[in-house]
Each structure stands twice: as structure tokens, then as C-alpha cells.
Amino acid sequence: MKKTSAPIRILLVDDSELVRRGIRTVLVAHTGERPLEIVGEAATAAAAVDAARRLHPDIVLLDIRLPDGSGLEVCGEISREHPATHIIILTSFSNDAYVYDAIIAGARGYLMKEIDPAGLVQALYDVAEGRSILDPDATTRVLRLLREGGSNQPSADLTTLSAQEHRVLALVADGLTNKQVGEQLTLSENTVKNYLVNVFEKLHVKRRAQAAALFVQQSKPKHA
Numbered sequence: 001m002k003k004t005s006a007p008i009r010i011l012l013v014d015d016s017e018l019v020r021r022g023i024r025t026v027l028v029a030h031t032g033e034r035p036l037e038i039v040g041e042a043a044t045a046a047a048a049v050d051a052a053r054r055l056h057p058d059i060v061l062l063d064i065r066l067p068d069g070s071g072l073e074v075c076g077e078i079s080r081e082h083p084a085t086h087i088i089i090l091t092s093f094s095n096d097a098y099v100y101d102a103i104i105a106g107a108r109g110y111l112m113k114e115i116d117p118a119g120l121v122q123a124l125y126d127v128a129e130g131r132s133i134l135d136p137d138a139t140t141r142v143l144r145l146l147r148e149g150g151s152n153q154p155s156a157d158l159t160t161l162s163a164q165e166h167r168v169l170a171l172v173a174d175g176l177t178n179k180q181v182g183e184q185l186t187l188s189e190n191t192v193k194n195y196l197v198n199v200f201e202k203l204h205v206k207r208r209a210q211a212a213a214l215f216v217q218q219s220k221p222k223h224a
Helices: 017-029 045-055 071-081 096-105 117-128 136-148 163-173 178-185 189-203 208-219
Strands: 008-013 036-042 059-062 086-091 109-112
Touching: 008 017, 008 045, 008 117, 017 036, 017 117, 036 045, 045 059, 045 071, 059 071, 059 117, 071 086, 071 096, 086 096, 086 117, 096 109, 096 208, 109 117, 163 178, 163 189, 163 208, 178 189, 189 208
Parallel strands: 008 036, 008 059, 059 086, 086 109
Antiparallel strands: none
16 A cells, blocks of 8 residues: 655745735645645744744745744744754745845745746755755856855855765755765765764854855856
């Protein structure tokens, strides 16, 4: 008998009831192998943090502009308190600084609300499986911001990493999950996790997105 996959539990955070209703309609209509279950909704920053504490969702779909605070602050707070909860910023604001700050706050993805339903569903599956996702335009902008040095990211030196740690981080920066990294390097998933713990400690970061951003920034060839 085929085992039913556990649902992906989602918390919706947006101050627009119309937007939340539209997302709910899309997700409820989805009939994939792994169900998408909306376990709660919130319209304010305070309610979002409280709901995350109570519900422990797998994913938070989070808007940036909330009536009582910034969604980026909510992202950081939830990420610190609940590392197992993944956050996707879903917003209508396309801004270089927002994208960068979202990644540094711990977001696994940054998507525009114009995304089509199939794209949103796929993003939820990707993040649930451990991948980081960004809107293609957002990726271009954040990489440009990193290249220009227009961020307040803590300095760290990739030369402190061992050769294997460097290889692991390179694959993480390409968006691979721990399992996929292990398959590429013939390592167990737990061994990959241990390498990443060391990488985070050496680079003084707490999230894989932060480490990946540092890798992209420091690995880009310098032109004369």
C-alpha cells in the first residue's frame, strides 16, 4: 500500500483578505502527491509571529508590507525562533535592498505576486525540499548588489574553509539540497549537515542563504 506523503503546512501572511483568499483558492485546488495544507492566516506582523509560534508551519508565505511592521523583521524573528520553518517572501515590491535583506533575514525565496499559480505551487514544493528559490529578476538584482558591495553583509573569508567545505558550499550556492549535495560528493546527508555547521561557524552566518550569498560575492572573478 502506497504511503501518503505528509502535507506541506503553510501559514499565509498578508494584510489583504482578497490576496489571502486568492492564494487559498490556488492551493486548495492543487491535487499533487503531497497536499498543500493552509494551517493559518495572519494580517499583521504580530499575528504572524504568534501564529508561527502556535502552529509551527513548514512554510510561511509572507508579504513585506504589513500594517504594524515590516515583513522582513517578521522573517528574521521567525527564522531565529523556528529554524525548521521556511519563509518565502511573496510581494508586489521589487526592490534590490528588499531582496538582499530578505535573504539575510533567512528567507528561502523571494517571489512577486504576479507569479502564476503553477509557479507558486512549484516554489512551495522546492522550498519544502530544502531548495532556495528566487524570482529570476530578483536573482539578477541581488547578485548585482553583492558585486557592487552595496550591502551590510558581515565580512568573511572563504579561504578559512577546507577544500571539502568549499565544495559543499559551492553546491549549496547552486541551490542543491543536502541530499543532492551528498549524492554529488558521495557523502551521507548527515555528513553534509556537519560540514555546513562548520561552514556557518567559520563564515559567521546562521542560514544557508547567507552562506550562499557570501560564496557568490567572493567567488566572482575579479576583472582588471
